[in-house]
Amino acid sequence: MILPAWPGRERLSRDQLLRRVGRSSTIGDATISRGDLLGRMLVTGGALGAGGVLAAGLPEFGASATSPALDRRILSFLLELEYVQAAFYREARAKGALKGELLEYAEVAGTDERAHVGLLRRALGRRAPKEPSFAFGTATTNSRSFQAKAVALEELVVGAYVGQGGNLSVDRVTRAARIVSVDARHAAWIRDIAGKHPAPNAADAGLSAAKVRRELTELGLWRRS
């Protein structure tokens, strides 16, 4: 599932969504029976949404058999995201531009991301990727920029975990779920601070790893110094 979960990003209209699954009428007008949708899912191979991009070796939503090697690739990717978050919040606090609730948010979220880094590093052992240095620019020195980027970052992380959750083995999946739920809480909090709807969808969409990396790069949050 690669439909984005937050406003302002690429969206499919209902008609576009239905065209991708082979119907020409709108959700509002048509009766979509469970059988219809199951049939479409089997024909299209399970991709109900935008892009269908396979990312850098990480399988599409729920598509592959799980394995320890796949677990490691996924957890390494998720660790990279936690590294971004931990460094982002750490740097924002250090630069001193944040005040009040934004500062409190950065402190709490930073503590959580540091914990997530630790959990994923322990899970990967000596195969854990090293923590990179980042160059976040004004994202950490300007509180308005920080706020906007924090919203985008948490949504991307939620989307990344939701996108990969079905690819993890039973040994790893609960731990990942217990981490992303915390990031989802961060997302709701920072969205409320920013005046955005904290829970805009009944279900959060998964994002491909490629899309997450691309979006983070565009945001200036993936750049290494």
Add this chain to the structure above:
Amino acid sequence: MTSELTLAALDHDDAIGEALAGVYGDTRADFIRKSALGGAALLGALALPETAAAKTSDTALLNFDLTFEYLQSTFYTETERVGTIARMTPAKAVWAKTLGAHERAHVAVLKSVLGKNAVSKPAFNFRGATESDAKFTRTAVAMEDLTVALLSGQAARVSSRELAGALFSLLTVEARHAAWARHLVGTVPVARSLDRSFPLNRVRRVVASTRFIVESPRMTAQRSPRFTG
């Protein structure tokens, strides 16, 4: 069966969309479209091949989740019906109505996936928890946290990895609901760095301790008892 998973279908008196537009500045059309995308994606995610969904263990696990979603959705619907939400501040009312809409959507999708194997809705008695803002809020947050604790474990218990992945897309929303509520009442929205996960028996015990469910759902496939003599 109609699978109108838009807020429009659930927003029977048009109130939710307008309230949201008022508080968050979205146009109502935008909000409904976003909700439609979320719901349709979930239906897609949970629309598994027949063989996977027919696995007895996954059916039983999903029915447990469905019962829990019935509990939540009925709780929110009842709270609105008795007028408690109407007495809330506008921002709080948006939160409470959104949760009801989302949980009703979750019920609709789980019922759709389970088809004829879906358990029916139990009878509930919420014992006053729907009648005050404070009681409602405490109960709602506890339920949302409990859903996270339930679904994170379900992701490992179900045999289908696709289903496990789809459960992620639900549990993140429940977590958002809980953080949003905590923020509204002025407590730190995130209480721990790693959320808890509960075994099924623990979830059952917590639900049983509320005594909210007064009649257990019956499986349509249950065999009748044999009589002797």
